[in-house]
Amino acid sequence: MKELKLMKGNEALAEAAIRAGCDAYFGYPITPQSEVLEYLSREAEKRTGMVVLQAESEVASINMIYGGAGCGKKVMTSSSSPGVSLMQEGISYIASAEVPCLLVNVQRGGPGLGTIQPSQADYYQSVKGGGHGDYKMIVLAPSSVQEMADFVSLGFDLAFKYRNPVMILSDGALGQMMEKVELQPHQERSTELLQEWATVGRTPDRDSNFITSLHMQPEQMEEVNIHLQNKYKLIAENETRVECVNCDDADYIIVAYGLVARVCHNAAQLGRDKGLKIGVIRPITLSPFPTDYISKASEQVKGILDVEMSAGQMVDDVRLAVNGKKPVEFYGRMGGIVPTPEEILAALEEKLVGGK
Amino acid sequence: MAKVKGDVVIDIEVCKGCELCIVACPTDVLGKSKQVNNKGYQYIVKVKEECTGCESCALVCPDAAITVYRKKKQAV
Amino acid sequence: MEEKVMEAVNAEENICVPENLIYQRPETLLDVPMHYCPGCAHGTVHKLIAEVIDELDIQGKTIGVAPVGCSVFAYQYLGVDFSEAAHGRASAVATGIKRVMPDKYVFSYQGDGDLAAIGTAETIHTCNRGENLLIIFINNGIYGMTGGQMAPTTLPNMKSTTSPYGRDVQTMGNPLVMTDLIKQLPSVYYITRQAVNTAGNVRKAKKAIKKGFQYQDLNKGTSFVEIVANCPSNWKMTPLQSNKFLEDQMFPYYPLGDIKVPEKEVK
Numbered sequence: 279m280k281e282l283k284l285m286k287g288n289e290a291l292a293e294a295a296i297r298a299g300c301d302a303y304f305g306y307p308i309t310p311q312s313e314v315l316e317y318l319s320r321e322a323e324k325r326t327g328m329v330v331l332q333a334e335s336e337v338a339s340i341n342m343i344y345g346g347a348g349c350g351k352k353v354m355t356s357s358s359s360p361g362v363s364l365m366q367e368g369i370s371y372i373a374s375a376e377v378p379c380l381l382v383n384v385q386r387g388g389p390g391l392g393t394i395q396p397s398q399a400d401y402y403q404s405v406k407g408g409g410h411g412d413y414k415m416i417v418l419a420p421s422s423v424q425e426m427a428d429f430v431s432l433g434f435d436l437a438f439k440y441r442n443p444v445m446i447l448s449d450g451a452l453g454q455m456m457e458k459v460e461l462q463p464h465q466e467r468s469t470e471l472l473q474e475w476a477t478v479g480r481t482p483d484r485d486s487n488f489i490t491s492l493h494m495q496p497e498q499m500e501e502v503n504i505h506l507q508n509k510y511k512l513i514a515e516n517e518t519r520v521e522c523v524n525c526d527d528a529d530y531i532i533v534a535y536g537l538v539a540r541v542c543h544n545a546a547q548l549g550r551d552k553g554l555k556i557g558v559i560r561p562i563t564l565s566p567f568p569t570d571y572i573s574k575a576s577e578q579v580k581g582i583l584d585v586e587m588s589a590g591q592m593v594d595d596v597r598l599a600v601n602g603k604k605p606v607e608f609y610g611r612m613g614g615i616v617p618t619p620e621e622i623l624a625a626l627e628e629k630l631v632g633g634k
Numbered sequence: 635m636a637k638v639k640g641d642v643v644i645d646i647e648v649c650k651g652c653e654l655c656i657v658a659c660p661t662d663v664l665g666k667s668k669q670v671n672n673k674g675y676q677y678i679v680k681v682k683e684e685c686t687g688c689e690s691c692a693l694v695c696p697d698a699a700i701t702v703y704r705k706k707k708q709a710v
Numbered sequence: 711m712e713e714k715v716m717e718a719v720n721a722e723e724n725i726c727v728p729e730n731l732i733y734q735r736p737e738t739l740l741d742v743p744m745h746y747c748p749g750c751a752h753g754t755v756h757k758l759i760a761e762v763i764d765e766l767d768i769q770g771k772t773i774g775v776a777p778v779g780c781s782v783f784a785y786q787y788l789g790v791d792f793s794e795a796a797h798g799r800a801s802a803v804a805t806g807i808k809r810v811m812p813d814k815y816v817f818s819y820q821g822d823g824d825l826a827a828i829g830t831a832e833t834i835h836t837c838n839r840g841e842n843l844l845i846i847f848i849n850n851g852i853y854g855m856t857g858g859q860m861a862p863t864t865l866p867n868m869k870s871t872t873s874p875y876g877r878d879v880q881t882m883g884n885p886l887v888m889t890d891l892i893k894q895l896p897s898v899y900y901i902t903r904q905a906v907n908t909a910g911n912v913r914k915a916k917k918a919i920k921k922g923f924q925y926q927d928l929n930k931g932t933s934f935v936e937i938v939a940n941c942p943s944n945w946k947m948t949p950l951q952s953n954k955f956l957e958d959q960m961f962p963y964y965p966l967g968d969i970k971v972p973e974k975e976v977k
Contacts, residue, residue, distance in 0.1 A: 329809045334835035341799035345806025348793045477791035479770045490794035652749030652949040690909035692733045696753030702733035705725040
């Protein structure tokens with residue numbers, strides 16, 4: 279049964295968490311994502327018994343996640359850019375100890391305290407491992423309120439399938455804007471997930487379970503790293519997601535993710551109205567990155583434009599994928615500004631078409 | 635009157651020879667060995683038989699190396 | 711059979727038989743050598759935790775949180791499920807565990823650097839929320855694992871590798887007495903300061919730790935058990951000298967005893 283509602287992205291995400299059977303949320307207020315904590319504080323406990331706790335800081339909340347996730351429970355947190363920076367140490371521990379959890383970054387403009395307007399400048403931090411050590415999160419990039427909601431249960435599924443932290447990388451506009459959203463039916467809170475590795479109290483038939491990232495012997499530490507890298511490879515093989523619109527006959531391709539991908543669809547349409555065959559590739563998983571897909575798509579086009587609300591971060595991965603076969607140009611706005619379709623089309627014409 | 639007699643068994647490979655038990659013992663039963671264990675520690679040994687089984691040595695032992703026995707024996 | 715009886719009569723009687731056993735290594739303390747220096751209180755406190763877990767028969771219901779510091783490997787010695795926290799975050803990790811597993815016994819085991827320096831905020835707020843768990847605080851006034859640097863609890867004029875001329879309170883501040891901070895918080899149920907330097911103190915410390923576990927049944931708030939401990943290696947003393955230093959220097963600054971007790975004691 280379809281249940282349609284008009285909701286803010288942050289609220290849709292919070293509602294989806296309740297419906298996904300999330301066991302606990304630990305978070306700290308920060309604009310532009312505070313509605314997640316507010317909505318859950320209002321709704322969650324009375325409806326499903328879900329734990330909602332406002333921590334004293336993002337440092338504390340990510341470590342509460344580490345503890346709760348270590349018990350095999352479905353736990354999540356959300357924050358915005360400066361808060362996510364504070365969480366990086368904890369995320370590194372979580373990735374190393376392989377505890378599944380869902381993290382949400384509703385990005386705002388930076389660096390520093392920055393602005394509360396939408397941005398995509400945390401791409402590097404999210405996909406390259408923002409904390410110390412060789413690790414990767416699975417990073418999902420929603421571009422609608424619908425996906426803000428849908429990626430919650432997808433995120434939990436992937437987190438538990440691979441025992442890996444999953445991040446939903448959103449932005450302030452997606453968090454704040456209202457759209458129609460189709461809500462999923464309620465899932466039971468599976469409070470006894472009974473993950474065999476979890477710290478739930480030792481039973482006589484097994485040794486103690488440890489959630490740890492400490493391995494003093496270098497050989498042992500390397501083994502852990504090899505295991506993680508193999509896991510990331512497997513994730514890349516199985517879980518890469520990408521959306522492609524009008525790429526079959528395209529002479530030019532725009533690569534963009536999240537909110538700005540929607541603007542790029544309009545830019546592509548404006549271009550087609552003028553006779554320019556433009557397609558749009560939207561990576562849905564930023565990590566794993568759809569490298570092969572972009573590599574293949576680049577073969578039949580004249581050029582590629584990467585568009586981001588940043589100084590150009592994902593463009594590095596697009597260039598690696600294209601590997602010099604075709605020109606890759608970049609257009610971006612920073613500091614919380616969303617580019618217009620006209621600007622994007624003009625950039626494409628100037629950088630790629632005009633160069634003919 | 636019942637006479638209490640105790641005894642201790644020291645796991646000499648676990649013992650680090652810290653001597654906390656020696657000073658804890660009210661009847662000076664324990665002393666240091668001239669030998670060392672596999673880790674190179676001069677471990678603790680019983681040097682007298684006056685153990686009362688009071689547990690003091692075992693309580694202060696950081697390595698839980700001491701097991702204590704105590705028997706209530708009828709006086710002859 | 712006959713021969714054995716003869717032996718017992720004739721020779722020194724062997725009383726080391728199971729029926730006379732009164733004290734042994736607790737089951738929860740795993741049968742592996744601990745890495746702690748000779749005479750270090752960590753081993754003694756680990757042993758007490760294990761004894762309490764055995765006596766309460768809660769091995770299957772206990773989840774521990776280890777800190778960063780010398781006791782980072784606590785999980786290798788105590789046979790219960792364990793989470794190894796980042797430096798300073800043990801109380802937050804314990805909060806996360808207890809909130810999703812409220813019927814389990816949860817304790818964090820933290821040193822002075824972990825609990826009173828880098829993790830001060832987590833400690834205060836965990837106590838202020840009255841999280842229903844036990845915090846065991848090992849205060850030896852020095853950073854052990856990193857090699858003897860100054861801790862927030864280092865005594866005035868006490869030497870460390872980063873206060874080589876003694877802690878100058880003018881520039882380095884005074885020792886932080888954590889119990890003074892948290893005793894202000896109404897949500898803390900039980901605060902005590904103990905030591906394990908003598909057999910008598912070991913018995914008292916064990917009782918305190920036991921209460922910290924038992925109080926979790928009542929769901930009345932946080933229990934905080936501080937153990938004023940020695941660090942022979944980094945104090946550059948023998949174990950016996952370090953225990954003397956405890957009595958002469960540490961206890962006057964950190965007096966032993968209960969600081970906040972519940973109005974009605976539980977049995």
